[in-house]
Amino acid sequence: MISNKCKYAIKALTYIARNDDGTKAVMTSDIAQEQDIPRKFLEIILRDLRNNRILESKRGKDGGFRLLRPAEDISLTEIMRIIDGPIAMLPCVSLNYYRSCDDCDEKECEVKGVFEQVRDRTLEVLNGKTIKSLTLD
Amino acid sequence: MISNKCKYAIKALTYIARNDDGTKAVMTSDIAQEQDIPRKFLEIILRDLRNNRILESKRGKDGGFRLLRPAEDISLTEIMRIIDGPIAMLPCVSLNYYRSCDDCDEKECEVKGVFEQVRDRTLEVLNGKTIKSLTLD
DNA sequence: TAATAATCCTATCTATTTGATAGTATTTAT
DNA sequence: ATAAATACTATCAAATAGATAGGATTATTA
Numbered sequence: 001m002i003s004n005k006c007k008y009a010i011k012a013l014t015y016i017a018r019n020d021d022g023t024k025a026v027m028t029s030d031i032a033q034e035q036d037i038p039r040k041f042l043e044i045i046l047r048d049l050r051n052n053r054i055l056e057s058k059r060g061k062d063g064g065f066r067l068l069r070p071a072e073d074i075s076l077t078e079i080m081r082i083i084d085g086p087i088a089m090l091p092c093v094s095l096n097y098y099r100s101c102d103d104c105d106e107k108e109c110e111v112k113g114v115f116e117q118v119r120d121r122t123l124e125v126l127n128g129k130t131i132k133s134l135t136l137d
Numbered sequence: 138m139i140s141n142k143c144k145y146a147i148k149a150l151t152y153i154a155r156n157d158d159g160t161k162a163v164m165t166s167d168i169a170q171e172q173d174i175p176r177k178f179l180e181i182i183l184r185d186l187r188n189n190r191i192l193e194s195k196r197g198k199d200g201g202f203r204l205l206r207p208a209e210d211i212s213l214t215e216i217m218r219i220i221d222g223p224i225a226m227l228p229c230v231s232l233n234y235y236r237s238c239d240d241c242d243e244k245e246c247e248v249k250g251v252f253e254q255v256r257d258r259t260l261e262v263l264n265g266k267t268i269k270s271l272t273l274d
Numbered sequence: 275t276a277a278t279a280a281t282c283c284t285a286t287c288t289a290t291t292t293g294a295t296a297g298t299a300t301t302t303a304t
Numbered sequence: 305a306t307a308a309a310t311a312c313t314a315t316c317a318a319a320t321a322g323a324t325a326g327g328a329t330t331a332t333t334a
Binding site: 025027028029043046047050057058059060061062063064065 | 307308309310311
């Protein structure tokens with residue numbers, strides 16, 4: 001399962017992508033209201049995305065958030081990794097968050113192969129999806 | 138990520154499948170030792186699997202556990218659902234643990250479609266894997 | 275039939291993660 | 305100056321993960 005936080009992040013980003021008309025940044029409070037996300041929680045999420053160079057922010061009056069890159073260059077995998085961490089089902093098959101298993105020898109691990117396949121299938125779908133393509137669905 | 142508990146369950150089942158020679162049941166303590174799983178934790182897992190009709194148990198001396206069905210009839214998905222619950226990444230796309238989302242309208246949800254695809258790809262892999270096929274890998 | 279060896283059951287515990295809220299500081303437009 | 309926005313720090317409650325402890329029950333066998 002992905003976390004609520006991650007789902008909020010995706011919804012917030014698609015909202016920003018749809019509502020940035022080029023004149024002014026998109027405000028936290030608008031996103032929170034329209035997408036039904038707790039405001040203070042959303043602040044944390046947006047700051048996270050900013051710190052990871054997905055968003056840029058502007059403070060003060062008429063402040064808000066903008067995508068730092070075109071929506072078609074932001075993949076779902078990138079967002080999910082920032083917010084939730086690994087996508088793989090086992091640490092030892094994670095591409096971005098690899099950790100060895102304490103309790104088994106990877107060379108003869110029975111389950112590793114299966115979960116590598118799951119990972120690859122999952123990434124085939126998720127890598128192909130961007131904030132842009134989500135807004136078109 | 139799948140839980141440690143679930144990984145333990147899979148390893149325990151493959152161990153039982155490999156070591157049941159038809160004469161006597163496989164003991165918790167043997168599994169725990171060979172597969173490096175905390176004994177008391179493993180007890181809980183095996184009882185769970187028994188309650189869900191994956192294993193049968195025999196008490197007392199020479200007691201232990203056996204697969205209730207042939208290893209080729211026990212899929213990974215079944216085990217994962219018993220131990221960890223839903224396999225899907227969103228409650229609203231889960232086949233076995235469906236729950237509606239509080240915060241969005243499913244008809245126009247942007248992410249639902251993607252995670253249905255992920256679910257289907259994942260199940261393609263996991264449904265094809267059984268305790269039997271894992272022991273052959 | 276007593277001893278032994280196994281599962282069964284209930285309760286408990288600690289650490290981490292999840293999902294959030296509160297309050298204040300800082301920045302910016304007017 | 306003032307209003308309105310983000311930035312930051314701290315805190316909190318509930319759920320989940322990952323176990324551990326101790327005794328009850330059942331079955332074998334010497």
